[in-house]
Amino acid sequence: MAQKNTGKLLATQGYVVGIEISGSGSRQSVALADLNGNILRQARRPLEYVPDTTTVLAILEEMLAEVVQPEQLKDGRLLRVGVAIGGLVDASQGIVRTLHHAHGWDNFPLQDYFEKKFAIPCIIDNNANAAALAEVQYGRGKGERNVLYVGLGRGIGGGLVVNGHIYHGSSCTAGEIGHMLVKENGPRCSCGMAGHLEAIASARAIVRAMIGLSVEYPETEAAISRVTGARAERITVAQVFQLALDGDPVARYVVNDVHTYLGIALTNIVHLVNPDMIILGGPVAQVGSLLIEPLRAKVQELCLPAAFEALHIVQSGLGSEANLMGAVTLALQDM
Template identity: 35%
Template sequence: MILAFDFGGTKNTCALFTRNEQGAFHMENIARRASPPNPDYAYDYATMLELAHAVLRGRAPQAIGVSFGGPVRASEGLVVLSHHVAGWENVLLCEQLEREFQTHVVMDNDANVAALGETKFGAGRGCASVFYITVSTGVGGGWILNGEIYRGANELAGEIGHVVMDPNGPPCVCGRRGCVEQLACGPAIARTARAQLEKNPARGEILRGLLENDLAQVTARRVNQAARAGDELAREVMDNAARALGFALGNVICLMNPQRIILGGGVSNAGEQYFETVRAAARANVMPELREAVDIVPAALGDDAPLWGALALVT
């Protein structure tokens, strides 16, 4: 019986995994709660305990795996901070949960955990080396090498969101310019589309219609919807974001030659044309010998990837 926690920033989720008669794990029970505006550490922790007791129903877990949405030092069981929730600075979360549940606890950041979940149970099954990238409000990444998370010397490996693609590009939260995140994430797509609509009053008719002419309502989802309906301005914005991502993934392939790249997060639901543009850009940006090795697929586990990964952390 394994308990899995996903501290997601905007929502908290807890799942209980048990083995079926064939010995394979299945998700027996799941409890999820969206956070109110401005949650803090005390809220997150109390909520997670409540959800855990709801799925456990009086039983004791054999181990606990934790996915945390923010930088952690996995080897110390320490949360460094949360970018979305106040009060998480330097929390020894594993120690705390071990005292609470009297069992072994392992934690890692959400991108690493989702990478492990997709590799063991999702789109990367059977692959020894996988690079996982999630593209939604931000861009995160995780390496699986020989079936295990590769964390790097400072436990910061895989941060593809902050690989610089254009030193003169838009400013990034990390203090530099032109990071992958600022070219490819959902808010970047929305921001670019809005700027293009303001600059070109005669273009983007379908997108404007979807927004009922209120440009402040623009989101990546709407831009993609308009692109798929034939809006050329929206298509250009989506293609540019996909190309930036594809070039970055080409660099990843040149550097590490993973067996497969798995693309998760909201933008990964953008459809086949988006994926084809990502793949074409990656192929154009690798050495000729690696063109056939470009294998970029959508994630298979959706929002549940961190839970399956948390299970994999302790089994």
């Protein structure tokens, strides 16, 4: 019997490429995946500095050459490229609007750039949007319809999946929850305004607050010096949460602010969107239950019971792979 052409491709008939560019451009990764979303090869090149656009594209080119070798593509060909970017992206036009933590990306036609390079379709989107989609397809949000993904890294990104699709809003800025105003006259944000969530609960904000406030507390300074080997500027978010757990008053204050203001932001979103699940990802979420448990209690305290009862607040299952997996998922989504 002749095989009926259903229009669906078999997993062996092709491959996709996923590319991740972080909000500072200093972390990029590239993956080759099959059509079931299995990553077959990947490369990662974190830098210690914020590179310019040309440098990022040159590094990506090297990694692409490494990951996409002709012998890797045994019996198929490349079909799509997906790119997840840590900044404002106009997904419908395929343009990077801006990266808040790097220069030279304003209105950069990245979709066009990769389509010319590979001569295949390319899909670009914000990294939190991409990660949200990956979580719904392959991660903790599997089977859920309405999911908010929160990426807590150097900045804070949000990706909202509504009825199984990324919700972009009218000018592709939906989900920019790092810039939600949560504290009037609060600390200054990377966007220039004050009191935004990112200025309190991002990895950078947590570390800055900890170092800044410790100046007036010799015992805290000594504790920081002890856990960092006298290199206070290297303190990590995990160390701040651990110091809070150990009872350091400054660390407890900083961590309490994270729970409070992240809790306020999430509660406001819950009342607007009524999601099934909120998934916390990125480096700050890697502290696990030290973040999630008090945060869940805070949201429960602030939320209408009817909005909280069906809500799950969980840690990302994809972890540090969420954005790269998001890029792969973008490439796969319309095939």
